[in-house]
Amino acid sequence: MNIGEVADRTGIPAKTIRYYEDIGLVRPMRRPNGYRAFRDTDLHKLAFLGRARALGFSIEDCRTLLGLYENESRESSQVKIVATEHLAAIDRKIAQLQSMYKTLSHLVDGCQGDHRPDCPILSDLSGNP
Amino acid sequence: MNIGEVADRTGIPAKTIRYYEDIGLVRPMRRPNGYRAFRDTDLHKLAFLGRARALGFSIEDCRTLLGLYENESRESSQVKIVATEHLAAIDRKIAQLQSMYKTLSHLVDGCQGDHRPDCPILSDLSGNP
DNA sequence: ATAGGGCTTCCAGCAACTGGAAGCTCAATA
DNA sequence: TATTGAGCTTCCAGTTGCTGGAAGCCCTAT
Helix, strand or coil: CCHHHHHHHHCCCHHHHHHHHHCCCCCCEECCCCCEECCHHHHHHHHHHHHHHHCCCCHHHHHHHHHHHHCCCCCHHHHHHHHHHHHHHHHHHHHHHHHHHHHHHHHHHHCCCCCCCCCHHHHHHCCCC | CCHHHHHHHHCCCHHHHHHHHHCCCCCCEECCCCCEECCHHHHHHHHHHHHHHHCCCCHHHHHHHHHHHHCCCCCHHHHHHHHHHHHHHHHHHHHHHHHHHHHHHHHHHHCCCCCCCCCHHHHHHCCCC
16 A cells, blocks of 8 residues: 555545654555555554544654554553553643633633723733732 | 843743743843843733743734733734634633543543453554444 | 853754655556 | 656655753852
């Protein structure tokens, strides 16, 4: 399979697939003409990566997970640790965004949004109590 | 004021303050010895930036907001538009993270986390329905 | 005089791509 | 058969918002 078809089938842009090869996440064969030749295993790996990335795992986490996936003698606890830590990070991020949302939505609600310059958003940002 | 004191008082690292000068967000004066000399207005601007960044505004948004802040003839509607769009972006981000959280927490819950290799997290990532 | 801390600049690197240029290859058409 | 045009290749640069480090000047205190 050429890179274009792999891109179509996985939904991962060709550019990104090349990047993943660059950083050693996939190692497709090469044809005599220099084109990458993807096997089904490469396709599966890329689909795996696509799903892991969609769940927000970092590239390094993806590398780890892919390694565990291909390691017959893995222990599910190893996978669970990675996923649990990521889950906690997501949770922290959500909390942080919700805090921003809360603050900002109050400010926005208080802003008239008219032709006059007075604005509680700017007041708050400028340190006005 | 030297950069160190400004950093202490605003909580913004000196490195970051220099970076903000680089990209034109602040323009401190210079002493004859080459040191940056920050006035109170610079301090206020940096504090403003710190708060805006803490609310998740992008640097470009910060530039806009700072411009509006300093513009006597602004209209609060201009501020409100920037803030409202940012609020919507935060909302989208929260929704995305919550979706990830939901999926991943289900998978984590289903994982035994023991010495055996079987793991629903990897099964899911590998495309197992 | 010297030690230290603070200040300066510049260069590089992080994550995870993405865009673009220059150039080769291949399949299909005129 | 010659030539399009799409698809492939590599490499370099840029994105966002810093952050670290090196080399070197400045200032104060001992």
